[in-house]
Amino acid sequence: MQLSSKQKEYWNHANCRWNIKSGATRSGKTYLDYYIIPRRIRAVRGKEGLVVILGNTKGTLQRNIIEPLQKIFTPALVSDIRSDNTAMLFGEKCYCLGADRENQVDRIRGASIKYCYGDEVVTWHEGVFHMLKSRLDKPYSCFDGTCNPESPNHWFYKFLQSDADIYLQNYILDDNPFLSREFVENLKKEYRGTVLYDRYILGKWALAEGLIYKEFADNPKKFMIAKEDLPKQFDYIGIGHDFGGNKSNHAFVATGISFDNHVYKLRARSIQATGMSFHALEKELIDFVEGIIGDYGYPSGVYCDSAEQTMINSYRQHTTYPIYNSIKRPINDRIRCTLLLMGGERYHIVEGECDDLVRGLTTAVWDSQVLEDKRLDNGSSDIDILDADEYSFEYYIYRLVGNYDA
Incomplete structure (x- = not known):
């Protein structure tokens, strides 16, 4: 050896x-x-x-x-x-x-x-x-x-x-x-500008603080793509759905994954949850999914926050869409996947279709009041849209960025 x-x-x-x-x-x-x-x-x-x-x-x-x-x-x-x-x-x-x-x-x-x-x-x-x-x-x-x-x-x-x-x-x-020099340089590029660079490139025990997606917040336009420049066909289309509470929003995000493992945010929508009935929310879901079907094709699945089984069962009874529970991988695994996709220039957002998601990514910060790495959750709609985004592709984390082998 x-x-x-x-x-x-x-x-x-x-x-x-x-x-x-x-x-x-x-x-x-x-x-x-x-x-x-x-x-x-x-x-x-x-x-x-x-x-x-x-x-x-x-x-x-x-x-x-x-x-x-x-x-x-x-x-x-x-x-x-x-x-x-x-x-x-x-x-x-x-x-x-x-x-x-x-x-x-x-x-x-x-x-x-x-x-x-x-x-x-x-x-x-x-x-x-x-x-x-x-x-x-x-x-x-x-x-x-x-x-x-x-x-x-x-x-x-x-x-x-x-x-x-x-x-x-x-x-x-x-x-x-x-390791090949090309692989090393690509890995450094993918982690650049994040706490993960300090940890997974330099081997330092470093604090996670400030903006999570700093490179995105500094220049969101870098990640935008015109609708006409999208791939002609996607290998996978998933819709993530998070349910809001009294002070937050219901959220939908549609993600397309190309055959070369680039991720495209096709559409995102955030809706005030207060006072909205189950029936009204169900109609919002149907409108969102039908819009994606009309523009991009039938989704592989709608992945919903698994905490709301009553609502999920209602969706299954009243629609023909494939409705699944989100698997809720650890949030930090989902964050790390997004950071690697961004660093590797494989995370794209359709211009004009995802304003709520752009706001969520731009404002996401680490919680400075706890000892472990934790995304700050202040109950705002920005968190709901991030959860919905992650549900839309979390089944494919290992396919997209590997298993983070040590």
Whole structure:
């Protein structure tokens, strides 16, 4: 295997109780672990304690860890994660568990752990990590983990600054010599002007503050496209729909995705929610969808805020449109997707058709009153239109910008 100088340093010197690689995306952090994991497991073979792999969810573990290990070492040495959340890795039974919720790891609570690998540690529930600290209780117990930086207020950053027995490496994107220069420059361009550049390019634990879509707010015209310049055909058309409350608006946004994965905001509309009946809102939906059908074709789906099941069921009874619940991916994943699309010049807005959405994107800010990254929600219509926009394409986040591999 070929290793960078940073990876060789970790291989030779990461011998603490906690061994952590933090830093930029695609900087080579996780690749090295495909060889660290079998080395650690073989070192504790036959000793008392469990082998555990923790990640955001069982699905991300299968995708990020198990499948790459299988490609290198074959399924004979690395099995899929089974229904009981275990896999056989290099002759050892290994528990593979999601760590996004505290109760996910109840089956290993109270057990001794001889080796644990941690994927995407900053996405874990803090209680899972505190449980893990008390379970690595053997003299030979150790942990390897990776993470991309988040806010310096994050609980894991505070742990990294503690006096625990930690071997910590910090990576920047340029630490990976095996990436093409073109890819590196494109990635830098996509993250430029956002807090994500500091985190995922420079590997810094940086605060999210001020305008979220600063580059857009500085020059909205850069993202505008004339209707006559749109692609002749779209691979996908989705309509996002958010329901407003007493002081906010109902919102609709139609998005077209081209075959080359550019995103086009075809039309957006925000309507005062106060005093509007279900019947009146249903008529507004029908008018909006029929307008999109007339101009662009039949939508793949209308994706509605899943909190309003009564209204969604009414839509299904009184229309023939494919009506779906939004899946409500984490808001920050939706924001990150939008930022990457903007940075990569793949986010376009039809001029004159999306004024409410333009206002929402221009005014969106991070909440300065909380410790974690959070979009400020002041109950205004600007938030409703942003949610509707994100619902319209969130099913295709991974297709559009990948899985943010570490």
